[in-house]
Amino acid sequence: MQNIIEAVELKFLQAKSQNLSALEFQAFFNDHYENDFNILFKTLPPSRKYFAAGVPGSFHCRLFPKSSLHLAHMSYALHFLSKVPKAVVDRNKSNVLNSSEEEVVEAYSTQFKNDMECFLNARAEELASRGWMLILPGAAPDAISISDTMAGLYNDVMGSCLKDLVKMGVLGEEKVNSFNVPVYPATVTELDSIFRRNTNFSIEKMKKFAQPMKTPLTPEGYALAVRAGSDGLIRNHFGDEFEEQIFNHFKAKVEPNFSKFLEVHWSNRGQFQVGSPRESAIQFRPKLDPLPSLLMFYCSHLQNLN
Numbered sequence: 001m002q003n004i005i006e007a008v009e010l011k012f013l014q015a016k017s018q019n020l021s022a023l024e025f026q027a028f029f030n031d032h033y034e035n036d037f038n039i040l041f042k043t044l045p046p047s048r049k050y051f052a053a054g055v056p057g058s059f060h061c062r063l064f065p066k067s068s069l070h071l072a073h074m075s076y077a078l079h080f081l082s083k084v085p086k087a088v089v090d091r092n093k094s095n096v097l098n099s100s101e102e103e104v105v106e107a108y109s110t111q112f113k114n115d116m117e118c119f120l121n122a123r124a125e126e127l128a129s130r131g132w133m134l135i136l137p138g139a140a141p142d143a144i145s146i147s148d149t150m151a152g153l154y155n156d157v158m159g160s161c162l163k164d165l166v167k168m169g170v171l172g173e174e175k176v177n178s179f180n181v182p183v184y185p186a187t188v189t190e191l192d193s194i195f196r197r198n199t200n201f202s203i204e205k206m207k208k209f210a211q212p213m214k215t216p217l218t219p220e221g222y223a224l225a226v227r228a229g230s231d232g233l234i235r236n237h238f239g240d241e242f243e244e245q246i247f248n249h250f251k252a253k254v255e256p257n258f259s260k261f262l263e264v265h266w267s268n269r270g271q272f273q274v275g276s277p278r279e280s281a282i283q284f285r286p287k288l289d290p291l292p293s294l295l296m297f298y299c300s301h302l303q304n305l306n
Contacts, residue, residue: 001027004071005049025050028069030059034232058082060118064126071132072123078116078137078191079151081182085111093177105146112184116194124200133201139208140185151185154226157257161249170245171238179237181230219258223251 009020027050029040037054044052057063059074060082085107123133146152162179165171186194188208195203227247235243 001048001050002045004073008071027052028055028064029053030055030057030063032056032058060115060122062122062125066125067128067131069123069126069131070128071134072127073134075136076138078119078135079183079185081108081111081184082115082118083111084180084182088180089178108184109186109190112186112190113194117198120195120198120200137191138185139188139191142187142189146185149185151183155181157253158226158250161246161253164249165242165246171242175238181233219251219255222258223247223254226250 087107
Protein backbone atom coordinates (compact mmCIF):
# COMPACT_ATOMS: atom_id res chain seq x y z
CA MET A 1 0.00 0.00 0.00
CA GLN A 2 2.81 2.39 0.84
CA ASN A 3 4.34 2.05 -2.64
CA ILE A 4 0.98 2.73 -4.29
CA ILE A 5 0.29 5.79 -2.16
CA GLU A 6 3.75 7.24 -2.76
CA ALA A 7 3.30 6.79 -6.52
CA VAL A 8 -0.08 8.56 -6.43
CA GLU A 9 1.35 11.38 -4.33
CA LEU A 10 4.21 11.86 -6.77
CA LYS A 11 1.82 11.93 -9.72
CA PHE A 12 -0.38 14.42 -7.88
CA LEU A 13 2.55 16.75 -7.24
CA GLN A 14 3.72 16.57 -10.84
CA ALA A 15 0.27 17.26 -12.26
CA LYS A 16 -1.23 19.66 -9.73
CA SER A 17 1.67 21.18 -7.82
CA GLN A 18 -0.61 21.29 -4.80
CA ASN A 19 -0.23 20.49 -1.11
CA LEU A 20 -0.41 16.76 -0.40
CA SER A 21 -2.51 17.43 2.68
CA ALA A 22 -5.49 17.75 0.33
CA LEU A 23 -5.24 14.03 -0.46
CA GLU A 24 -6.93 11.34 1.64
CA PHE A 25 -6.76 7.62 0.93
CA GLN A 26 -9.21 4.84 1.76
CA ALA A 27 -7.89 1.27 1.36
CA PHE A 28 -10.16 -1.78 1.29
CA PHE A 29 -8.68 -5.23 1.96
CA ASN A 30 -10.59 -8.21 0.61
CA ASP A 31 -10.63 -11.86 1.68
CA HIS A 32 -13.10 -14.68 2.25
CA TYR A 33 -15.65 -14.53 5.05
CA GLU A 34 -13.69 -17.08 7.09
CA ASN A 35 -10.64 -14.81 7.25
CA ASP A 36 -9.91 -13.09 10.57
CA PHE A 37 -9.44 -9.47 9.49
CA ASN A 38 -8.25 -8.55 13.00
CA ILE A 39 -4.97 -10.33 12.26
CA LEU A 40 -4.51 -8.13 9.19
CA PHE A 41 -5.40 -4.92 11.00
CA LYS A 42 -2.89 -5.66 13.78
CA THR A 43 -0.06 -5.85 11.24
CA LEU A 44 -0.83 -2.52 9.54
CA PRO A 45 1.73 0.22 10.31
CA PRO A 46 0.45 2.69 12.93
CA SER A 47 1.76 5.65 10.92
CA ARG A 48 0.03 4.63 7.67
CA LYS A 49 -1.29 7.33 5.35
CA TYR A 50 -4.63 5.66 4.65
CA PHE A 51 -7.88 4.62 6.28
CA ALA A 52 -8.27 0.83 6.31
CA ALA A 53 -11.35 -1.39 6.08
CA GLY A 54 -11.97 -5.08 5.44
CA VAL A 55 -14.40 -6.30 2.76
CA PRO A 56 -15.33 -10.00 3.02
CA GLY A 57 -16.50 -11.98 0.02
CA SER A 58 -15.30 -13.66 -3.16
CA PHE A 59 -13.36 -11.46 -5.58
CA HIS A 60 -15.07 -13.30 -8.44
CA CYS A 61 -18.22 -11.24 -7.86
CA ARG A 62 -19.14 -7.63 -7.07
CA LEU A 63 -17.78 -6.26 -3.79
CA PHE A 64 -18.20 -2.47 -4.18
CA PRO A 65 -20.70 0.04 -5.59
CA LYS A 66 -20.42 1.07 -9.22
CA SER A 67 -17.58 3.47 -10.13
CA SER A 68 -16.39 3.65 -6.53
CA LEU A 69 -12.75 2.55 -6.91
CA HIS A 70 -9.87 4.46 -8.43
CA LEU A 71 -7.33 1.64 -8.17
CA ALA A 72 -7.71 -2.13 -7.76
CA HIS A 73 -4.70 -4.31 -6.99
CA MET A 74 -4.49 -8.11 -6.85
CA SER A 75 -1.37 -10.09 -5.98
CA TYR A 76 -0.93 -13.88 -6.27
CA ALA A 77 -4.61 -14.78 -5.91
CA LEU A 78 -5.97 -15.34 -9.43
CA HIS A 79 -5.10 -19.05 -9.36
CA PHE A 80 -7.84 -19.65 -6.76
CA LEU A 81 -11.11 -20.75 -8.36
CA SER A 82 -14.59 -19.88 -7.14
CA LYS A 83 -15.31 -23.62 -6.84
CA VAL A 84 -14.10 -27.04 -7.90
CA PRO A 85 -15.52 -27.74 -11.40
CA LYS A 86 -18.74 -29.77 -11.30
CA ALA A 87 -17.36 -32.28 -13.81
CA VAL A 88 -14.54 -33.02 -11.38
CA VAL A 89 -16.82 -33.27 -8.33
CA ASP A 90 -19.12 -35.69 -10.16
CA ARG A 91 -16.21 -38.04 -10.79
CA ASN A 92 -15.88 -38.69 -7.02
CA LYS A 93 -12.19 -39.16 -7.69
CA SER A 94 -9.67 -36.81 -6.13
CA ASN A 95 -8.05 -34.35 -8.54
CA VAL A 96 -5.02 -34.32 -6.24
CA LEU A 97 -4.43 -37.92 -7.30
CA ASN A 98 -5.16 -37.33 -11.00
CA SER A 99 -3.80 -33.90 -11.94
CA SER A 100 -2.37 -35.15 -15.23
CA GLU A 101 -5.65 -36.51 -16.64
CA GLU A 102 -6.73 -34.49 -19.67
CA GLU A 103 -10.41 -34.27 -18.71
CA VAL A 104 -9.49 -32.95 -15.26
CA VAL A 105 -7.15 -30.31 -16.69
CA GLU A 106 -9.79 -29.25 -19.24
CA ALA A 107 -12.47 -28.92 -16.54
CA TYR A 108 -10.21 -26.74 -14.41
CA SER A 109 -9.16 -24.63 -17.40
CA THR A 110 -12.80 -23.97 -18.33
CA GLN A 111 -13.68 -23.05 -14.74
CA PHE A 112 -10.71 -20.67 -14.61
CA LYS A 113 -11.78 -18.90 -17.80
CA ASN A 114 -15.35 -18.49 -16.51
CA ASP A 115 -14.12 -17.19 -13.16
CA MET A 116 -11.78 -14.71 -14.82
CA GLU A 117 -14.60 -13.35 -16.95
CA CYS A 118 -16.70 -12.81 -13.81
CA PHE A 119 -13.74 -11.21 -12.04
CA LEU A 120 -12.99 -8.76 -14.85
CA ASN A 121 -16.64 -7.81 -15.38
CA ALA A 122 -17.10 -7.17 -11.66
CA ARG A 123 -14.02 -4.94 -11.42
CA ALA A 124 -15.07 -3.07 -14.56
CA GLU A 125 -18.33 -2.14 -12.82
CA GLU A 126 -16.58 -1.03 -9.65
CA LEU A 127 -13.74 1.00 -11.14
CA ALA A 128 -14.30 4.67 -11.82
CA SER A 129 -13.83 6.18 -15.26
CA ARG A 130 -10.11 6.10 -16.08
CA GLY A 131 -9.45 3.96 -13.03
CA TRP A 132 -6.59 1.47 -12.91
CA MET A 133 -6.20 -2.20 -12.06
CA LEU A 134 -2.81 -3.77 -11.35
CA ILE A 135 -2.59 -7.58 -11.28
CA LEU A 136 0.36 -9.77 -10.34
CA PRO A 137 -0.56 -13.41 -11.00
CA GLY A 138 1.69 -16.41 -10.95
CA ALA A 139 1.92 -17.92 -14.45
CA ALA A 140 3.01 -21.38 -15.56
CA PRO A 141 5.35 -21.69 -18.55
CA ASP A 142 3.66 -22.61 -21.83
CA ALA A 143 6.04 -25.38 -22.81
CA ILE A 144 5.25 -27.85 -20.01
CA SER A 145 2.19 -29.70 -18.75
CA ILE A 146 0.55 -28.96 -15.40
CA SER A 147 1.88 -32.22 -13.98
CA ASP A 148 5.43 -30.88 -14.54
CA THR A 149 4.87 -27.61 -12.67
CA MET A 150 5.33 -26.97 -8.96
CA ALA A 151 1.54 -27.20 -8.63
CA GLY A 152 1.57 -30.59 -10.31
CA LEU A 153 4.39 -31.77 -8.08
CA TYR A 154 2.41 -30.64 -5.05
CA ASN A 155 -0.55 -32.69 -6.29
CA ASP A 156 1.65 -35.76 -6.68
CA VAL A 157 3.17 -35.52 -3.19
CA MET A 158 -0.04 -34.55 -1.39
CA GLY A 159 -1.92 -37.29 -3.24
CA SER A 160 0.71 -39.80 -2.18
CA CYS A 161 0.40 -38.62 1.43
CA LEU A 162 -3.36 -39.02 1.44
CA LYS A 163 -3.15 -42.51 -0.09
CA ASP A 164 -0.63 -43.49 2.59
CA LEU A 165 -2.94 -42.26 5.33
CA VAL A 166 -5.81 -44.26 3.82
CA LYS A 167 -3.67 -47.42 3.89
CA MET A 168 -2.72 -46.64 7.51
CA GLY A 169 -6.40 -46.39 8.41
CA VAL A 170 -6.13 -42.73 9.40
CA LEU A 171 -8.34 -41.36 6.61
CA GLY A 172 -11.29 -42.89 4.80
CA GLU A 173 -10.95 -43.58 1.07
CA GLU A 174 -14.27 -41.86 0.28
CA LYS A 175 -13.13 -38.75 2.13
CA VAL A 176 -9.90 -38.63 0.14
CA ASN A 177 -11.68 -39.23 -3.17
CA SER A 178 -13.94 -36.25 -2.52
CA PHE A 179 -11.00 -33.91 -1.82
CA ASN A 180 -10.25 -31.50 -4.68
CA VAL A 181 -8.25 -28.29 -4.63
CA PRO A 182 -9.90 -25.20 -6.26
CA VAL A 183 -6.64 -23.98 -7.78
CA TYR A 184 -5.55 -23.77 -11.41
CA PRO A 185 -2.02 -22.73 -12.55
CA ALA A 186 -2.87 -20.92 -15.79
CA THR A 187 -0.20 -20.50 -18.44
CA VAL A 188 1.08 -17.19 -19.76
CA THR A 189 -0.78 -17.78 -23.05
CA GLU A 190 -4.06 -18.51 -21.26
CA LEU A 191 -3.81 -15.35 -19.19
CA ASP A 192 -2.86 -13.27 -22.19
CA SER A 193 -5.82 -14.60 -24.21
CA ILE A 194 -8.33 -13.98 -21.41
CA PHE A 195 -7.28 -10.38 -20.87
CA ARG A 196 -7.15 -9.59 -24.57
CA ARG A 197 -10.63 -11.03 -25.11
CA ASN A 198 -12.27 -8.94 -22.40
CA THR A 199 -13.34 -5.56 -23.80
CA ASN A 200 -13.99 -3.81 -20.48
CA PHE A 201 -10.38 -2.72 -20.10
CA SER A 202 -7.78 -0.97 -22.16
CA ILE A 203 -4.62 -2.99 -21.47
CA GLU A 204 -1.74 -0.58 -20.97
CA LYS A 205 1.19 -2.83 -20.16
CA MET A 206 1.99 -6.53 -19.86
CA LYS A 207 5.33 -7.76 -18.61
CA LYS A 208 6.92 -10.98 -17.39
CA PHE A 209 9.44 -10.87 -14.59
CA ALA A 210 10.98 -13.02 -11.89
CA GLN A 211 10.43 -12.33 -8.23
CA PRO A 212 13.68 -12.76 -6.26
CA MET A 213 13.93 -14.77 -3.07
CA LYS A 214 15.88 -13.39 -0.13
CA THR A 215 16.71 -16.87 1.17
CA PRO A 216 17.33 -20.21 -0.60
CA LEU A 217 14.42 -22.58 -1.09
CA THR A 218 14.55 -25.34 1.55
CA PRO A 219 12.34 -28.37 2.30
CA GLU A 220 11.18 -26.77 5.55
CA GLY A 221 10.42 -23.46 3.86
CA TYR A 222 8.49 -25.12 1.05
CA ALA A 223 6.47 -27.27 3.46
CA LEU A 224 5.61 -24.21 5.57
CA ALA A 225 4.56 -22.26 2.46
CA VAL A 226 2.30 -25.12 1.34
CA ARG A 227 0.74 -25.33 4.78
CA ALA A 228 0.12 -21.58 4.90
CA GLY A 229 -1.70 -21.74 1.58
CA SER A 230 -3.72 -24.93 2.03
CA ASP A 231 -4.27 -25.52 5.74
CA GLY A 232 -7.77 -24.02 5.49
CA LEU A 233 -8.72 -26.47 2.74
CA ILE A 234 -7.31 -29.41 4.70
CA ARG A 235 -9.08 -28.43 7.94
CA ASN A 236 -12.42 -27.76 6.26
CA HIS A 237 -12.42 -31.09 4.45
CA PHE A 238 -10.70 -33.52 6.81
CA GLY A 239 -11.14 -31.78 10.18
CA ASP A 240 -8.78 -30.07 12.62
CA GLU A 241 -7.78 -33.37 14.20
CA PHE A 242 -6.05 -34.59 11.01
CA GLU A 243 -4.33 -31.36 9.96
CA GLU A 244 -1.09 -31.90 11.87
CA GLN A 245 -0.69 -35.51 10.76
CA ILE A 246 -1.32 -34.70 7.08
CA PHE A 247 1.22 -31.86 6.94
CA ASN A 248 3.83 -33.74 8.96
CA HIS A 249 3.52 -36.62 6.51
CA PHE A 250 3.74 -34.15 3.61
CA LYS A 251 6.96 -32.65 5.01
CA ALA A 252 8.43 -36.13 5.50
CA LYS A 253 7.69 -36.89 1.84
CA VAL A 254 9.22 -33.64 0.60
CA GLU A 255 12.56 -33.83 2.41
CA PRO A 256 14.09 -36.95 0.74
CA ASN A 257 12.76 -35.91 -2.69
CA PHE A 258 13.53 -32.21 -2.54
CA SER A 259 16.03 -32.38 -5.40
CA LYS A 260 13.03 -33.09 -7.66
CA PHE A 261 11.30 -29.96 -6.38
CA LEU A 262 14.41 -27.90 -7.11
CA GLU A 263 14.69 -29.42 -10.59
CA VAL A 264 11.09 -28.49 -11.41
CA HIS A 265 11.50 -25.10 -9.74
CA TRP A 266 14.49 -24.10 -11.85
CA SER A 267 13.25 -25.68 -15.09
CA ASN A 268 10.04 -23.65 -14.73
CA ARG A 269 12.10 -20.58 -13.91
CA GLY A 270 14.08 -20.99 -17.11
CA GLN A 271 10.97 -20.40 -19.22
CA PHE A 272 10.79 -16.79 -18.08
CA GLN A 273 12.83 -13.78 -19.08
CA VAL A 274 12.91 -10.40 -17.42
CA GLY A 275 11.00 -8.18 -19.79
CA SER A 276 9.12 -9.11 -22.94
CA PRO A 277 8.28 -7.79 -26.41
CA ARG A 278 5.11 -6.31 -24.90
CA GLU A 279 7.05 -4.26 -22.36
CA SER A 280 5.91 -0.91 -23.76
CA ALA A 281 2.36 0.32 -23.27
CA ILE A 282 -0.19 -1.31 -25.56
CA GLN A 283 -3.76 -0.25 -26.39
CA PHE A 284 -5.94 -3.13 -27.58
CA ARG A 285 -8.95 -1.04 -28.58
CA PRO A 286 -9.73 2.64 -29.19
CA LYS A 287 -10.72 4.57 -26.10
CA LEU A 288 -14.13 5.61 -27.37
CA ASP A 289 -15.13 5.78 -23.71
CA PRO A 290 -12.83 6.43 -20.75
CA LEU A 291 -12.25 2.74 -20.03
CA PRO A 292 -10.47 1.53 -16.91
CA SER A 293 -6.83 0.65 -17.60
CA LEU A 294 -5.12 -2.62 -16.78
CA LEU A 295 -1.50 -3.22 -15.87
CA MET A 296 -0.61 -6.92 -16.06
CA PHE A 297 2.63 -8.34 -14.72
CA TYR A 298 3.27 -12.07 -15.02
CA CYS A 299 5.32 -13.46 -12.13
CA SER A 300 7.47 -16.51 -12.62
CA HIS A 301 8.49 -18.98 -9.95
CA LEU A 302 10.70 -17.66 -7.18
CA GLN A 303 14.32 -16.92 -7.97
CA ASN A 304 17.09 -17.08 -5.40
CA LEU A 305 19.09 -13.87 -5.08
CA ASN A 306 22.15 -15.86 -4.08
